[in-house]
Amino acid sequence: MKKIFILSVLVIVTAIISSCNQGKYATTNKTYREQVKAYAKLLQEYPVKDSTGLPYAADFVGTTNLSMRRPNFVVIHHTAQNSCEQTLQTFTLPRTQVSAHYVICKDGTVYHMLNDLLRAHHAGVSKWGNTTDLNSSSIGIELDNNGFEIFTEPQMNSLLILLDRLKKAYSIPASNFIGHGDIAPTRKNDPNWRFNWKLLSEKGFGNWFDDPSNATLPVGFNHLQALRIVGFDTKDTNAAIVGFKRHWLQDTTRGLNPEQLKVLYQLSKKYQ
Amino acid sequence: MILRATISKTLTICSLLVLFAAKSFSNGLPSDTTIKDVVPNNLIASADVPDPVIPEPKPSHTNSRFARANALYANMIDSLVRVIRQYPLVDSAGLRYASEWVGTPNMGMRRPNYVIIHHTATKHCNEALNEFTNNGSREASAHYVIDKDGTVYHMLSDLLRSHHAGDSKWGNTTDLNSSSIGIELVNNGYETFSADQMNSLTILLGRLKNTYRIPDANFIGHGDIAPTRKADPNHRFPWRDLSEKGFGLWWDDTTNVQVPDNFDYLMALRIIGYDISSPVSAMAAFKRHFLGDNSGGAMNAALRRIIYVLYRKYQ
Numbered sequence: 001m002k003k004i005f006i007l008s009v010l011v012i013v014t015a016i017i018s019s020c021n022q023g024k025y026a027t028t029n030k031t032y033r034e035q036v037k038a039y040a041k042l043l044q045e046y047p048v049k050d051s052t053g054l055p056y057a058a059d060f061v062g063t064t065n066l067s068m069r070r071p072n073f074v075v076i077h078h079t080a081q082n083s084c085e086q087t088l089q090t091f092t093l094p095r096t097q098v099s100a101h102y103v104i105c106k107d108g109t110v111y112h113m114l115n116d117l118l119r120a121h122h123a124g125v126s127k128w129g130n131t132t133d134l135n136s137s138s139i140g141i142e143l144d145n146n147g148f149e150i151f152t153e154p155q156m157n158s159l160l161i162l163l164d165r166l167k168k169a170y171s172i173p174a175s176n177f178i179g180h181g182d183i184a185p186t187r188k189n190d191p192n193w194r195f196n197w198k199l200l201s202e203k204g205f206g207n208w209f210d211d212p213s214n215a216t217l218p219v220g221f222n223h224l225q226a227l228r229i230v231g232f233d234t235k236d237t238n239a240a241i242v243g244f245k246r247h248w249l250q251d252t253t254r255g256l257n258p259e260q261l262k263v264l265y266q267l268s269k270k271y272q
Numbered sequence: 273m274i275l276r277a278t279i280s281k282t283l284t285i286c287s288l289l290v291l292f293a294a295k296s297f298s299n300g301l302p303s304d305t306t307i308k309d310v311v312p313n314n315l316i317a318s319a320d321v322p323d324p325v326i327p328e329p330k331p332s333h334t335n336s337r338f339a340r341a342n343a344l345y346a347n348m349i350d351s352l353v354r355v356i357r358q359y360p361l362v363d364s365a366g367l368r369y370a371s372e373w374v375g376t377p378n379m380g381m382r383r384p385n386y387v388i389i390h391h392t393a394t395k396h397c398n399e400a401l402n403e404f405t406n407n408g409s410r411e412a413s414a415h416y417v418i419d420k421d422g423t424v425y426h427m428l429s430d431l432l433r434s435h436h437a438g439d440s441k442w443g444n445t446t447d448l449n450s451s452s453i454g455i456e457l458v459n460n461g462y463e464t465f466s467a468d469q470m471n472s473l474t475i476l477l478g479r480l481k482n483t484y485r486i487p488d489a490n491f492i493g494h495g496d497i498a499p500t501r502k503a504d505p506n507h508r509f510p511w512r513d514l515s516e517k518g519f520g521l522w523w524d525d526t527t528n529v530q531v532p533d534n535f536d537y538l539m540a541l542r543i544i545g546y547d548i549s550s551p552v553s554a555m556a557a558f559k560r561h562f563l564g565d566n567s568g569g570a571m572n573a574a575l576r577r578i579i580y581v582l583y584r585k586y587q
Binding site for chain 1: 336341342344346348349350352353355361363367368370373375382383385386401404406412424427429430431432434442445446447475476485487533539540543548
């Protein structure tokens with residue numbers, strides 16, 4: 001009898017404890033805080049002496065002119081999943097090792113899953129210009145989308161508000177709002193070709209080309225050079241071309257015809 | 273009796289936790305608060321929570337010339353730590369945030385992807401140390417300063433952003449401070465770099481490359497990323513030796529190289545990374561780095577070949 005009484009007390013106690021830490025994601029949120037705390041501890045370590053064999057000065061001299069590393073790019077993704085809930089679950093499982101700073105659901109609801117100043121794992125193996133660690137220099141935004149459908153208006157509205165804050169907060173240049181498919185053209189095709197990059201560029205997020213109809217292609221125009229100047233990794237030529245066409249021509253086919261070459265020429269001028 | 277005691281204890285823990293959360297995440301903390309102030313020890317002990325983040329004892333270099341600067345350094349780190357520990361995150365006005373906050377455990381610290389080499393343009397190391405510990409003037413700094421005798425000052429955690437690049441551009445990257453490590457070599461701006469200094473630099477670059485997987489191509493100079501403003505490290509810097517050790521790219525023999533007629537060398541400089549908005553400055557920077565030549569931006573046929581060979585390594 002006494003045992004049952006104690007047991008029921010324990011149950012009530014557990015209920016009370018969990019009631020002050022409600023929510024489906026309470027456990028993973030706790031992990032979040034522990035992780036951040038561990039990084040905080042790392043930053044607070046000093047003196048900093050980490051290369052063996054180096055003749056360090058006897059006195060530690062810390063500089064007083066410092067700040068947090070900031071994002072310089074914004075990389076837009078689609079989740080290729082069936083619901084926002086599914087994505088939240090994926091991003092809260094440590095074994096997946098994938099994440100994004102933001103997830104935007106179809107109804108426009110925003111989940112801010114990681115401090116902008118920390119590094120999310122969204123880019124994977126990728127390259128843009130000479131930058132090979134895009135995770136370290138970007139903000140990752142995932143749009144709930146199965147990979148084929150159009151992006152909803154509430155979703156685009158939330159995205160635009162968010163991009164505006166990011167651009168101002170971190171002085172991100174207009175050119176540096178790009179897609180996952182741009183930085184990993186052999187592996188990725190998101191956001192899908194229906195994504196309205198033109199609308200974004202009109203608001204100052206991403207570059208667009210001037211009217212190509214009156215442009216004359218220079219003799220010997222080197223389209224690979226132009227793609228590389230825009231930022232594409234041109235090791236796989238076809239993949240880079242497909243990446244370019246998805247983003248700037250809403251086209252998922254291969255190859256470049258004379259009209260498309262002109263578009264590329266016009267676009268590359270924006271990156272010089 | 274046991275029941276009442278347990279419930280009251282639990283309620284205490286609950287309220288302490290709430291108090292703890294409210295205290296840690298409120299924004300109105302005075303700027304000189306330390307983590308110790310935010311997370312009182314007695315609170316932690318009674319709530320039976322694992323050890324709090326309490327900074328290692330502050331460097332007790334009370335007789336050091338830099339004691340004041342070091343104390344300020346520690347305070348600044350503490351305030352950055354408070355920024356990254358903010359929770360939950362709701363920072364865009366007008367955005368429709370979800371009612372429940374969901375954090376991801378899949379994260380890291382932003383890391384450097386470039387190494388930028390500078391010369392201090394000072395006669396002595398002290399001048400650089402003084403400047404980098406003076407936060408009223410130019411607000412300049414570097415992660416490392418290497419003295420002429422090879423002594424290394426590591427002034428800032430690699431994971432934080434130092435202010436060494438200034439207004440600069442490399443490829444599409446416009447915030448080099450955020451994506452690089454800055455290394456200052458003590459040098460008056462004209463002299464050669466001593467063997468001791470280069471030895472220390474090589475050891476350091478080896479560790480940085482391994483730790484942060486920095487590609488060979490991304491070891492560059494301040495003059496490369498800010499060609500209109502900067503000329504460091506000076507033209508005597510041994511970039512070629514460094515490239516042979518895997519730090520920075522180099523061009524090979526160009527004797528049998530046929531450059532295509534339509535080769536556009538400015539586009540090639542842009543692909544290497546140079547900002548070509550001032551072609552002469554970009555050219556001059558290229559010559560300083562890849563030819564040890566400080567004669568300015570004039571162009572010739574041999575140079576065209578070298579640019580051609582080098583640019584093909586950047587694809």
